Structures are given as C-alpha cells and as structure tokens.
Amino acid sequence: MTFSAVIVAAGSGTRAGPGQAKQWRLVAGKPVLRWSVEAFLASGAAQIVIVTTEDGGQALYDVLAGLSGWSTALGGATRALSVQSGLAALAARPVDEPVLIHDAARPFLSGDTIAGVLRALEDADAVLPALPVADTLKRAEPDQNPVTTSREHLWRAQTPQAARRETLLAAYAAWSGGEPTDDAQVVEAAGGRVAIAPGDPLLMKLTYPEDFAMAERLAGAARITRVGQGFDAHRWGPGEEVWLCGVAIKHDETLIGHSDADAGLHALTDAILGAIGEGDIGDHFPPTDPKWKGAASDLFLKHAAELVTAKGGAIVNVDVTLICERPKIKPHRQAMRERLAQILALPLDRVSVKATTTEKMGFTGRGEGLAASAVVAVETPA
Numbered sequence: 001m002t003f004s005a006v007i008v009a010a011g012s013g014t015r016a017g018p019g020q021a022k023q024w025r026l027v028a029g030k031p032v033l034r035w036s037v038e039a040f041l042a043s044g045a046a047q048i049v050i051v052t053t054e055d056g057g058q059a060l061y062d063v064l065a066g067l068s069g070w071s072t073a074l075g076g077a078t079r080a081l082s083v084q085s086g087l088a089a090l091a092a093r094p095v096d097e098p099v100l101i102h103d104a105a106r107p108f109l110s111g112d113t114i115a116g117v118l119r120a121l122e123d124a125d126a127v128l129p130a131l132p133v134a135d136t137l138k139r140a141e142p143d144q145n146p147v148t149t150s151r152e153h154l155w156r157a158q159t160p161q162a163a164r165r166e167t168l169l170a171a172y173a174a175w176s177g178g179e180p181t182d183d184a185q186v187v188e189a190a191g192g193r194v195a196i197a198p199g200d201p202l203l204m205k206l207t208y209p210e211d212f213a214m215a216e217r218l219a220g221a222a223r224i225t226r227v228g229q230g231f232d233a234h235r236w237g238p239g240e241e242v243w244l245c246g247v248a249i250k251h252d253e254t255l256i257g258h259s260d261a262d263a264g265l266h267a268l269t270d271a272i273l274g275a276i277g278e279g280d281i282g283d284h285f286p287p288t289d290p291k292w293k294g295a296a297s298d299l300f301l302k303h304a305a306e307l308v309t310a311k312g313g314a315i316v317n318v319d320v321t322l323i324c325e326r327p328k329i330k331p332h333r334q335a336m337r338e339r340l341a342q343i344l345a346l347p348l349d350r351v352s353v354k355a356t357t358t359e360k361m362g363f364t365g366r367g368e369g370l371a372a373s374a375v376v377a378v379e380t381p382a
C-alpha cells in the first residue's frame with residue numbers, strides 16, 4: 001500500500017535533561033531521528049516529511065547524510081501543531097493516501113509495526129500501535145494510600161499512528177479539546193473508528209535521561225544479523241593482466257567477461273545482495289546492457305554496499321576465497337584486502353581474502369578458469 005510519513009522532531013526534549021535535544025543524540029552510534037527515517041525508507045514510504053525547529057535545519061543534513069526521499073517542515077509550539085505542519089507539507093500527495101505520524105523520539109521502529117498499522121487501516125479511520133498494560137496500576141495522591149486501579153482494557157499508545165490525510169486534516173480542523181496527546185485521539189473525537197494494531201515493546205519513547213541507557217541496550221535487540229554467500233567463475237583467455245578483488249595483477253592470461261571479469265568482486269557483490277534479499281548482480285547490472293561493457297567491478301560492489309546503507313544496515317565482515325592454480329594470490333592478498341576495505345569503508349580486520357587451488361582437479365585445476373566464493377555478514381534493523 002502506498003503511504004507517506006510525518007516524523008515529528010520539533011520538540012525540545014526538556015524531560016530528557018540538558019544538552020542536545022533527544023532527536024539529535026546518538027543511540028548505538030546513530031542519531032535518534034535517523035533510525036526512524038531508515039525504517040520508513042526500508043518499508044517504501046513514498047514521501048517522508050520531517051518536522052523540525054529552525055535550528056534543526058542544518059543538523060538534519062548531517063544526521064541524514066546519504067539518505068534521500070525526505071523533505072522538511074517547520075514545527076510548531078506543540079506536537080499537534082507540528083503534526084499539522086507536516087500534513088500541510090504533504091499537499092502534493094493524494095489526499096486519501098495513508099499517512100503514518102511518528103515520534104522521532106521512538107527510534108526502534110520495525111517494518112512489522114509499519115505493516116501492521118497499514119493493514120489495520122483497511123478497516124478503520126485511524127490506527128495506533130499499542131501494548132496492553134502489564135503492570136498493576138496504582139493511583140497515588142501525595143500523603144494518601146495508593147489505590148489499586150484496574151488495568152483491564154488499558155493500552156499504552158505508541159506511534160506511528162495512521163489515517164488517510166483527508167481524515168486527519170478534517171479531524172484536526174474540528175478539534176476543540178485541550179492539547180491532544182496523540183493523533184488517534186483527534187480522529188476519535190471527530191467520531192472516527194479507531195483500531196489498535198500490535199505495538200512493540202522495543203518501540204519505547206525516549207523521554208527521561210535514563211531512557212538512553214535502556215535504548216543502548218535495546219539497540220542490539222532491534223537489529224538482526226544476516227548472512228549472504230556469492231559465487232562466480234570466469235574463463236581464462238589471452239591477455240596480460242587480471243583484475244582480482246579490485247587489484248590489477250600482471251599475468252600471462254586475463255579473465256574473459258562482459259565487465260572487467262573480477263570474479264572476487266562479483267562473488268562479494270552477490271553475497272551482499274543475497275544478505276539483504278536484493279537479487280543478484282545480474283538484476284542490477286544486466287550483462288546484456290552495453291553500459292557495463294568493460295566496467296570496473298568496484299562500481300558493482302559500491303552499489304551493493306549503498307543498498308545496505310539505505311536499509312539502515314551495516315556490513316559486519318567479508319570473507320572472499322579465490323580458487324585457481326595461477327596466478328599466486330598470496331603476494332597480492334594484502335593489497336586486495338586493503339582495496340576491499342577502502343571500497344566498503346571497513347576496518348582491515350573485517351576483510352579477509354583467501355586462496356586455494358583445487359589440486360589440478362576440475363576447471364580451475366586444468367587452468368580453464370578461475371572461481372571465487374564469498375561470505376558476508378550484514379546487520380540491519382529487524
């Protein structure tokens with residue numbers, strides 16, 4: 001389902017204590033706001049409006065470096081005003097398109113939560129993700145005994161909250177209560193049907209200083225590790241040098257292929273694409289396309305690495321094995337590792353290049369061709 005998103009990030013974060021407002025602070029090395037933008041991009045949001053203060057403007061470009069598909073709107077004095085500013089900035093989108101309104105202060109947004117909210121919107125005017133209250137509740141006035149209060153039918157509201165843009169615009173225009181604390185409440189007051197979608201315990205709102213320590217611990221749980229493997233082989237032919245793992249090696253033959261035939265980079269590119277479920281190298285760079293004739297294969301690897309970044313992921317380590325009788329790989333291994341580390345912006349100890357012969361057996365053993373296999377570990381949001 002096509003949808004757009006409004007991320008409200010114009011608050012001052014007073015309760016989180018002194019220092020930078022919470023949406024700009026880091027959790028697991030990543031700005032709080034960036035977590036949500038990446039989650040919406042990974043789920044295919046058609047447009048993302050980020051609502052910030054004027055001061056936030058420049059910070060935004062640093063915080064969202066490398067990401068596209070977002071625009072900005074100026075926040076208001078309250079969350080509700082910031083939401084309305086974000087909705088106004090979506091004027092070019094279809095008025096009946098679902099809009100997901102999300103607190104920047106909730107970094108651990110998953111694709112499942114987004115999908116659940118959108119699914120529930122098929123039968124409702126507005127949807128909020130929520131969790132049932134699990135603790136016993138007490139109402140306590142100063143100097144009085146706490147009074148136990150039923151927790152039955154009580155839910156903790158989270159974001160993103162969804163409604164079609166026209167529904168939200170009409171409901172906010174009709175709102176005459178005090179300060180609404182969420183968007184579903186505004187649709188509810190306008191007589192709309194509000195549904196609850198599954199909330200997520202990880203989707204906590206950073207509110208108090210101590211929440212940041214908790215978020216650091218949750219950051220590990222909010223990410224998954226994926227593994228991808230790739231394989232490639234090319235035939236030997238007449239030539240004077242061969243490209244392997246991004247390094248040119250003088251040799252009495254070359255590998256034949258549509259691009260520079262760097263089997264090491266091709267296997268590694270496929271491993272990365274495999275880890276993130278993005279098909280294979282041929283899907284992205286068809287061998288039938290003359291554009292890629294003689295292309296330097298580091299371009300393919302960079303593209304795969306950029307797809308990982310766009311999903312909010314990071315490559316953990318890569319391991320390439322080259323399979324050939326000749327040339328000898330050992331003298332070039334360090335240069336290959338350094339080149340791969342440079343292309344992928346990884347520390348050297350996370351890049352491995354190995355080599356083996358097949359003891360004169362098979363096509364590599366007979367010197368007909370060279371093969372390469374690669375394994376990669378990638379971390380992405382769950």
Ligand SMILES: Nc1ccn([C@@H]2O[C@H](COP(=O)(O)OP(=O)(O)OP(=O)(O)O)[C@@H](O)[C@H]2O)c(=O)n1
Nearest residue numbers: 008009010011012013014015077078082104105
């Ligand atoms: N005028 C406002 C107030 C809040 N928000 C956003 O609404 C979300 C939820 O608000 P809250 O957690 O209350 O954030 P703050 O208002 O920043 O925090 P505090 O109340 O502690 O100052 C946050 O992402 C916040 O940036 C906003 O865009 N504009």
Ligand SMILES: C[C@](O)(CO)[C@H](O)COP(=O)(O)O
Nearest residue numbers: 079103157158159181182205
């Ligand atoms: C919208 C909200 O996240 C729902 O739980 C929440 O109400 C926003 O925070 P605030 O402290 O009420 O501004």
